[in-house]
Amino acid sequence: MSHTTPPANSPVPIDHSTCLNEAQRQAVESLDGPVLVLAGAGTGKTRVLTTRLVNILQRQLAWPSQILSVTFTNKAALEMRHRVEKLMQNPVEGLWLGTFHSLCARILRRHAELVNRTPDFTILDTDDQLRLIKQISKSENIDEKKLPPRMILGKISRWKDKGLAPAKVTNVEYDQILIVYKIYQERLQVLNAVDFGDLLLLCLELFTNHPDVLAIYQDRFRYVLVDEYQDTNVAQYLWLRLLTQKNHNICCVGDDDQSIYGWRGAEVTNILKFEKDFPNATVVRLEQNYRSSHHILGAASGLIAHNRGRLGKTLWTDKKESSGDRVHVCGVSDGREEARWVGDEIENLQRHGTDVSDVAILIRATFQTREFEECFIRLGLPYRVIGGARFYERREIRDAMAYLRIVAQPHDSLAFERVLNTPRRGLGDSTLQNLHVCAREQRIPLLKAAMQLIQTDNVKGRARSSLIQFIQDIERWHSQVLQKKPSELLQIILDESGYTTMWMKDKAPDAPGRLENLKELVRALDDYDSLHAFLEHVSLVMDNNRAHHAGGISIMTMHSAKGLEFDTVFLAGWEEGLFPHARSLADSANAGLEEERRLAYVGLTRAKRQAYISFAGMRHIHGKWQTSIPSRFLNELPKEHTVIRSQSFLDQGTTHLQVESSHGFDDPWD
């Protein structure tokens, strides 16, 4: 067969015959009732979903705005829209296409008053959340050693993932955390803010408490489509169930073997019990893989077969055994050598005509990017880090963002607090305490409290004049929000507040870099006409697609590689402790291990033609050298699909890797 999989970003007309048999095709195209497409990696799940979407549009069964399509990332949503428009040969206006979070935010803003917010509520990020939790912990006299804020936040987030508001939590075991949860929710309401979990939780509450509102959306969305269903959590499941109760036209696609977000509250059980939850559901199973070569598929299948508790699929391909090489496994001495080996291999591929933008390096943890970056810069290889060290999480960017927030939304107390004394203007802890007391007593935002305090003489001396100045500044900038372009306004704020000066005077080695980043932010703001649009974009999308259009080798975590495919894939750092990660083994029997194995499966199946796996004998972690032993996953790869390659230091004595492979891969230092 001459079937070839088109690159993810170049849509082609859908060839139904290659993806689906006749019965399956009918199920997908009949468009009536619930459908679950259960399929393995590389079987074209997203294409099936697109087919259905285009079918609905072409048959004009529904207006675009009557279709709700949920994808896992905003990037995937954009891509899907792009494909649909290509196939429809027209822009499609009004289609509701996005992530659960962005779609919920859209609904919530329309009914904000019903969840005790105003339509311009702020969406908090992790940093803001932690700050709040810390404040509450302190005022409740909770020992941060025994109950770290991170852990409290984690627990609260899990509750939200399950759709549990404080009143619904029954687990007495965590009574202290529950108290914090209650206060936290109250504080969010006062702040006119929501966090990520709230977007779903509040939307769920909105639907349950206001049947009239729910009815609007049930009528509106005649068709609902969901991608990556195995990664939905309970809240998302409940949300979908409410929405589809009327029309029952839900179509989900997913693969239980690719469920890798359990730590974030995703429930594989959602996909396992689909038929029970949506009666009369048609289940379509796709098992022919169109992506990977024979050996890659064999290696991945052999690996995932070690998991219990899966629906069980046998992926097959009609690609010939000769169509590709075995998976190469290579041991190296340390992280630096690993990077050099990968760099050498890529240069080799380049010489044989491979385009490096078809090559990806997939890693377990983000710190692994560094050595590859250093090496590729030295070799002059073009690369891009995807996800990685996030731009919007850097301190200077967050400070600048806080300035924009307080100027755009004067009630945003968290932003106010962040920049009150940044740069230093003599408004320290005591002034802040003062403001907090005043704000809490009258239930007003900090900025309002500040305005009141300067009318009285509760604040004296230098602090007083500083505060007056600061308030005047904010008011002036606020009055310019609609007049100036967002990028100009930011430049004005940064200069007038003394923020730029602060970093220019700073003699720390990273200060110039931070100034660069601020410039970059001003540049990014140029693409937006409204400050509010930008702030919404940042809180929901958060991804940094600056490097998006540049080609080059992609470096990313296996988690962010989900849904993508590459000609050649390097999987680095297959060592016990790193992959499977030590922390994932600690909890819940072998559930953590199985999720790691699924992650390995996801990683391997990203490759179309060639996969390389490497492991290092030592790694430089936390400034200390640590020896490591090869990952157990290496032993689980069927031997007939792998080939072991040795590298420099291993050359002399390490053919024993092969000889003793019945015992597995030994620690090269043994």
Add this chain to the structure above:
DNA sequence: CGATAGTTGCTTTTT
């Protein structure tokens, strides 16, 4: 209040 030096603890993965 702010600057500085010293101390801790941490890094799994992300919408």
Add this chain to the structure above:
DNA sequence: GCAACTATCG
């Protein structure tokens, strides 16, 4: 190896 917190002094 770094960032974020803490103690101490001016």
